[in-house]
Amino acid sequence: MRIAFMGTPDFAVPALNALHEAGHEIVAVYSQPPRPAGRGKKLAPSPVQRVAEELGIEVRTPVSLKGETEQAAFAALDLDAAIVAAYGLILPQAILDAPKMGCLNIHGSLLPRWRGAAPVQRAILAGDTETGITIMQMEAGLDTGPMLLKAATPINGKTAGELTEELAIAGADLMVQYLASPSHYAAEAQDDALATYAKKIKKQEARLDFSGSAEQVERQIRAYNPQPGAFFEFENNRYKILEAQVSDAKGAPGKALDDHLLIGCGTGAIQPTIIQKAGKPAMDLKSFLNGTKIPIGTVLQ
Incomplete structure (x- = not known):
């Protein structure tokens, strides 16, 4: 044709x-x-x-x-x-x-x-x-x-x-x-x-909403990978979570529940597995935590 x-x-x-x-x-x-x-x-x-x-x-x-x-x-x-x-x-x-x-x-x-x-x-x-x-x-x-x-x-x-x-x-x-x-x-x-x-994806939608269920947060992470990247902020830096697993752990939404960055959600929790600091390469969670410490109890926004 x-x-x-x-x-x-x-x-x-x-x-x-x-x-x-x-x-x-x-x-x-x-x-x-x-x-x-x-x-x-x-x-x-x-x-x-x-x-x-x-x-x-x-x-x-x-x-x-x-x-x-x-x-x-x-x-x-x-x-x-x-x-x-x-x-x-x-x-x-x-x-x-x-x-x-x-x-x-x-x-x-x-x-x-x-x-x-x-x-x-x-x-x-x-x-x-x-x-x-x-x-x-x-x-x-x-x-x-x-x-x-x-x-x-x-x-x-x-x-x-x-x-x-x-x-x-x-x-x-x-x-x-x-x-x-x-x-x-x-x-x-x-x-x-x-x-x-x-409707078209807006960048502000990609800020993670930890008040939702862990399943909803994990869907955000997958939906915004690779662009614009689902993110939270800590100490004025932006961090994208590119992959995560759902956990049945309990804790306040957005709160770091342990020293492995298990993050509380409205129900359940998520465990990031691939994470990326703004301007830096993506890395696995262990490598990320070797260079960035997020104290237990920190509430992430």
Whole structure:
């Protein structure tokens, strides 16, 4: 098929590679413009742009697709379909309507659950036991379009980073499967009554709330790993907990219960296993405690 690919982060890279390997004619890749990155804040292309350039595909990085000039340039591609994966820009109706098959989205949840920007993190935070990928026909609403193909995967204690990588590969495979024989799959309307919304993650959400149960705190830790990183503060320093185990020990929320940094929660406690001080590498708990002493009874915020 003659397609355009529209995506920006690492999540979208497996789909771009899979579509290229499947022999589709990718005439253009759309990605968000390069952003400042690193200590030098130099402009850096997105992961999708880097891969597309390596594959020799034309890359377009418009700031918006609302203008007539951009819309005309898109229509001139004469596409069979546009494949979208975490692109990050709103697609106006003129863009949605231009390809013969419209725009098809790889969404990281089992729609209609977790429509929106952060479906992986919200599924973990909610304690869902499974999530998955939905291939959907895009329309003007936020992830409201008809569903074309779905595949579920268990969450099983995975971090958001691990789950995102798994779903990215699953989504790539599912999209290639769909495009190989689209007439074999019937579109299914979403039940709006079952919809939940995965709002964008804000950095302040990542401050650990030890007043919740140990299970809830552990879910915070997994949902915000790798970004933005679930954290607490001690002596004006910020510490991210990247991995932790749940304990049935009892103690006041946020209180260091022993000299191994067992931390009390609303019910139960958590035991960090991987921790990271701001500006420092992540390390196992034993190595961390060799250099940082948090006295028993300290209440962490």
